[in-house]
Amino acid sequence: MVFVSIMSSLKIVSYKQDMLSKSCLKLERNTLNIKRLVFLLFLWMFSISFYAAEPSLRDKIGQMLIIGFHGKSIDKNSPITVSINQENIGGVILFDFNMQSQTFDKNIESPLQVKLLNQQLQRITQEANESRHRPNLPLLISVDYEGGQVNRLHQRYGFPEIQSPKIIGKTSLDDANDSARLMAQTLHSTGFNLDFFPNLDVDVNPENPIIGNLERSFSPDPEVVTQYAQLYSHQFLVNQIECAYKHFPGHGSSVADSHLGFVDVTDTWSEQELIPFLQLFSQPKHCHMVMVAHIVNRKLDITGVPATLSSSIINGLLRHDLQFDGVVITDDMQMKAIADYYGLETALTLSINAGVDMLIFGNQLVDKLQDPKELVDIIEKKVRSGEIPEQRINEAYKRIVKMKQSLIY
Template identity: 40%
Template sequence: MRKLIFIHVLAVIILSGCAAKKSSNGPSELDIMIGQMVMVGFRGLQLNADNPVIRDIREAHIGGVILFSKDCALNSTVRNIEGPAQISMLTSGLQSYAATPLFIAVDQEGGVIKRLTGEMGFQETLSAAELGNSGDPQRAYRAGKITGRTLRTAGINMDFAPVVDVNRNASNPVIAALQRSFSDDPRIVARFAEAFIDGLHSEGILSCMKHFPGHGSSRGDSHLGFTDVTEYWDSSELYPFQKIIQDNKADMIMTAHVFNAKLDRKYPATLSRRVIQGILRRGMGFQGLVVTDDMQMQAVSGEYGFKEGVYRAVKAGADILLFGNNLIFEPGLGTKAVATLKQLVHEGKVTELRIRQSYERIMRVKEGLADDRK
């Protein structure tokens, strides 16, 4: 309850325009606002006192964490998730260090893409492709509800799902090959994705549609490097996003690191103001949260570097910068990201007003989560 009251009071202060200046006893308003824009991955099944993520939460005020079942950098099956009792203890511990309750997120799509598995004692669901092929949206709703219940019990409040990419390329290595798309028909994708989202919402879990403005036609993997969809992308890939936004079901949207010269001749979607502010915000009227795909993926980090990537993503309109910290592991990455963003503000490259816009969106969603749990 103390945390929920803190959220409410802080939001009222910020939204009323009465800036909370830095005191000798605590962080500045800017420190808090910037921190809330960062989400990071970390290592550990338990929170030992020397775990760097504790400093990320307590001192850098990061707004969220993402959990994984495997450690890619170590090629290990040990990361954050071992079983129901363990994950509940971990998420509770994470929240205990946060002055403002954390977003705790996971990729629990169903099928191949899952972090909480049957082997660990969690209930599994079908892949998006299997659900779509069933022809029954109620099965997608039930999958969303089962997933939502599993996450809620584990102390996780955000699912980076559903995938609403249209299955335009049957040989796509990161979408079709992993059965992550509901269909090659945009209307079916929208219908099944909405049902899945309704299932998540019934258990109080936030959804995140991905990957805007469409990754289903790609021939390459943006984890590995520059991915150009210009030749293959079609405007019909926007339909599921637009429909779900219009139906007021969209909590959060994740951007794709794909380059599409039809939409922006210079930057991939995650770093494109034309895509985020132009198409998504102004064109589609989306007022919810925009989160980047993992900023450590080579399509961004390999092409632009750390600081430039952070700068371009925030300038483009991203509210939350996601650092999986799994492809490459760096202790204290959340603190580094916050310091980098703060430096960009001090250099005049990012305005405090821009930071405040994202912070206010984040706080509105967190207040909604708090209301759902009363």
């Protein structure tokens, strides 16, 4: 009887084990099916996201533009909001002084106000990206923040006092590093992600009205310029601030101001002005942007076109010889050195074909604000007609995306 009882118990256990095994097998199959379903769902969602995010030609062109605007706050009806939504502009530039009204009331009032404005700009950009199924790229929010006389984030608005590059270049490297860190932290805390600085111009002509006279160069020694500029590059990048070396191929020897008209440095420029660019490009980490100057230099381009429009200077010297593969940006295209000598369509075509990736329209030096839609329309028309190769737009877009991604990760 005991044996029968044991056998019965064993049969029950065996039956339960068999049922458990079948249940486990069924569960395993169900789990596998669920995993397959999740994987297929992931692939479907990824493919939808990928193809939805594929930018149009107009969206790529829009990313090439940095635009200035009026206002210390914005809403859904503001022109700059419309430009972000409809034209997918790549960035904005903020100013304190309003050239039209000759008053200090354009975009900057206080650290808190600027922070809120920049948060608004990024929120509008993110919402536009989501609603229009664009890649989730941040807006470049830029400023000319050098210290000294070129200082949009001035102490009069409550920002820290920053000395000019010329004064900084005479201090110790430790003091300069502290100043660079303070600038980077100020930019980061108020929502900027791009500063058009450090200046690599060598102080060849101390009476230069736009560089030497304004104390915008670190030194007349290119090695010193390199040392100090490297400190700023490092502090900006570790604080997630992109930076731009300027003004290529060197504005330090000029005797005139390209804001006001034609500037020719052929007789005053020398190759030593390239040394800071060459040395900084060789560093493992450096700024991913170079600003090209509106200066004529027949030593580098015998045709006499400004560097901004010169393939010899941008594609030849900067890209090929110096091996720079970051974003090339213009100085303000509304400066008289360009605006007074070239029509808008010609200037856009020549600059993009010369190798420019981004163009600044600061809307400071004109009475009528430049509408980004007109710029996108012109560039698109030139691409459709073959006057600007579409490959040139694609190259520019890829560089812009790569730089913006470095700000995210």
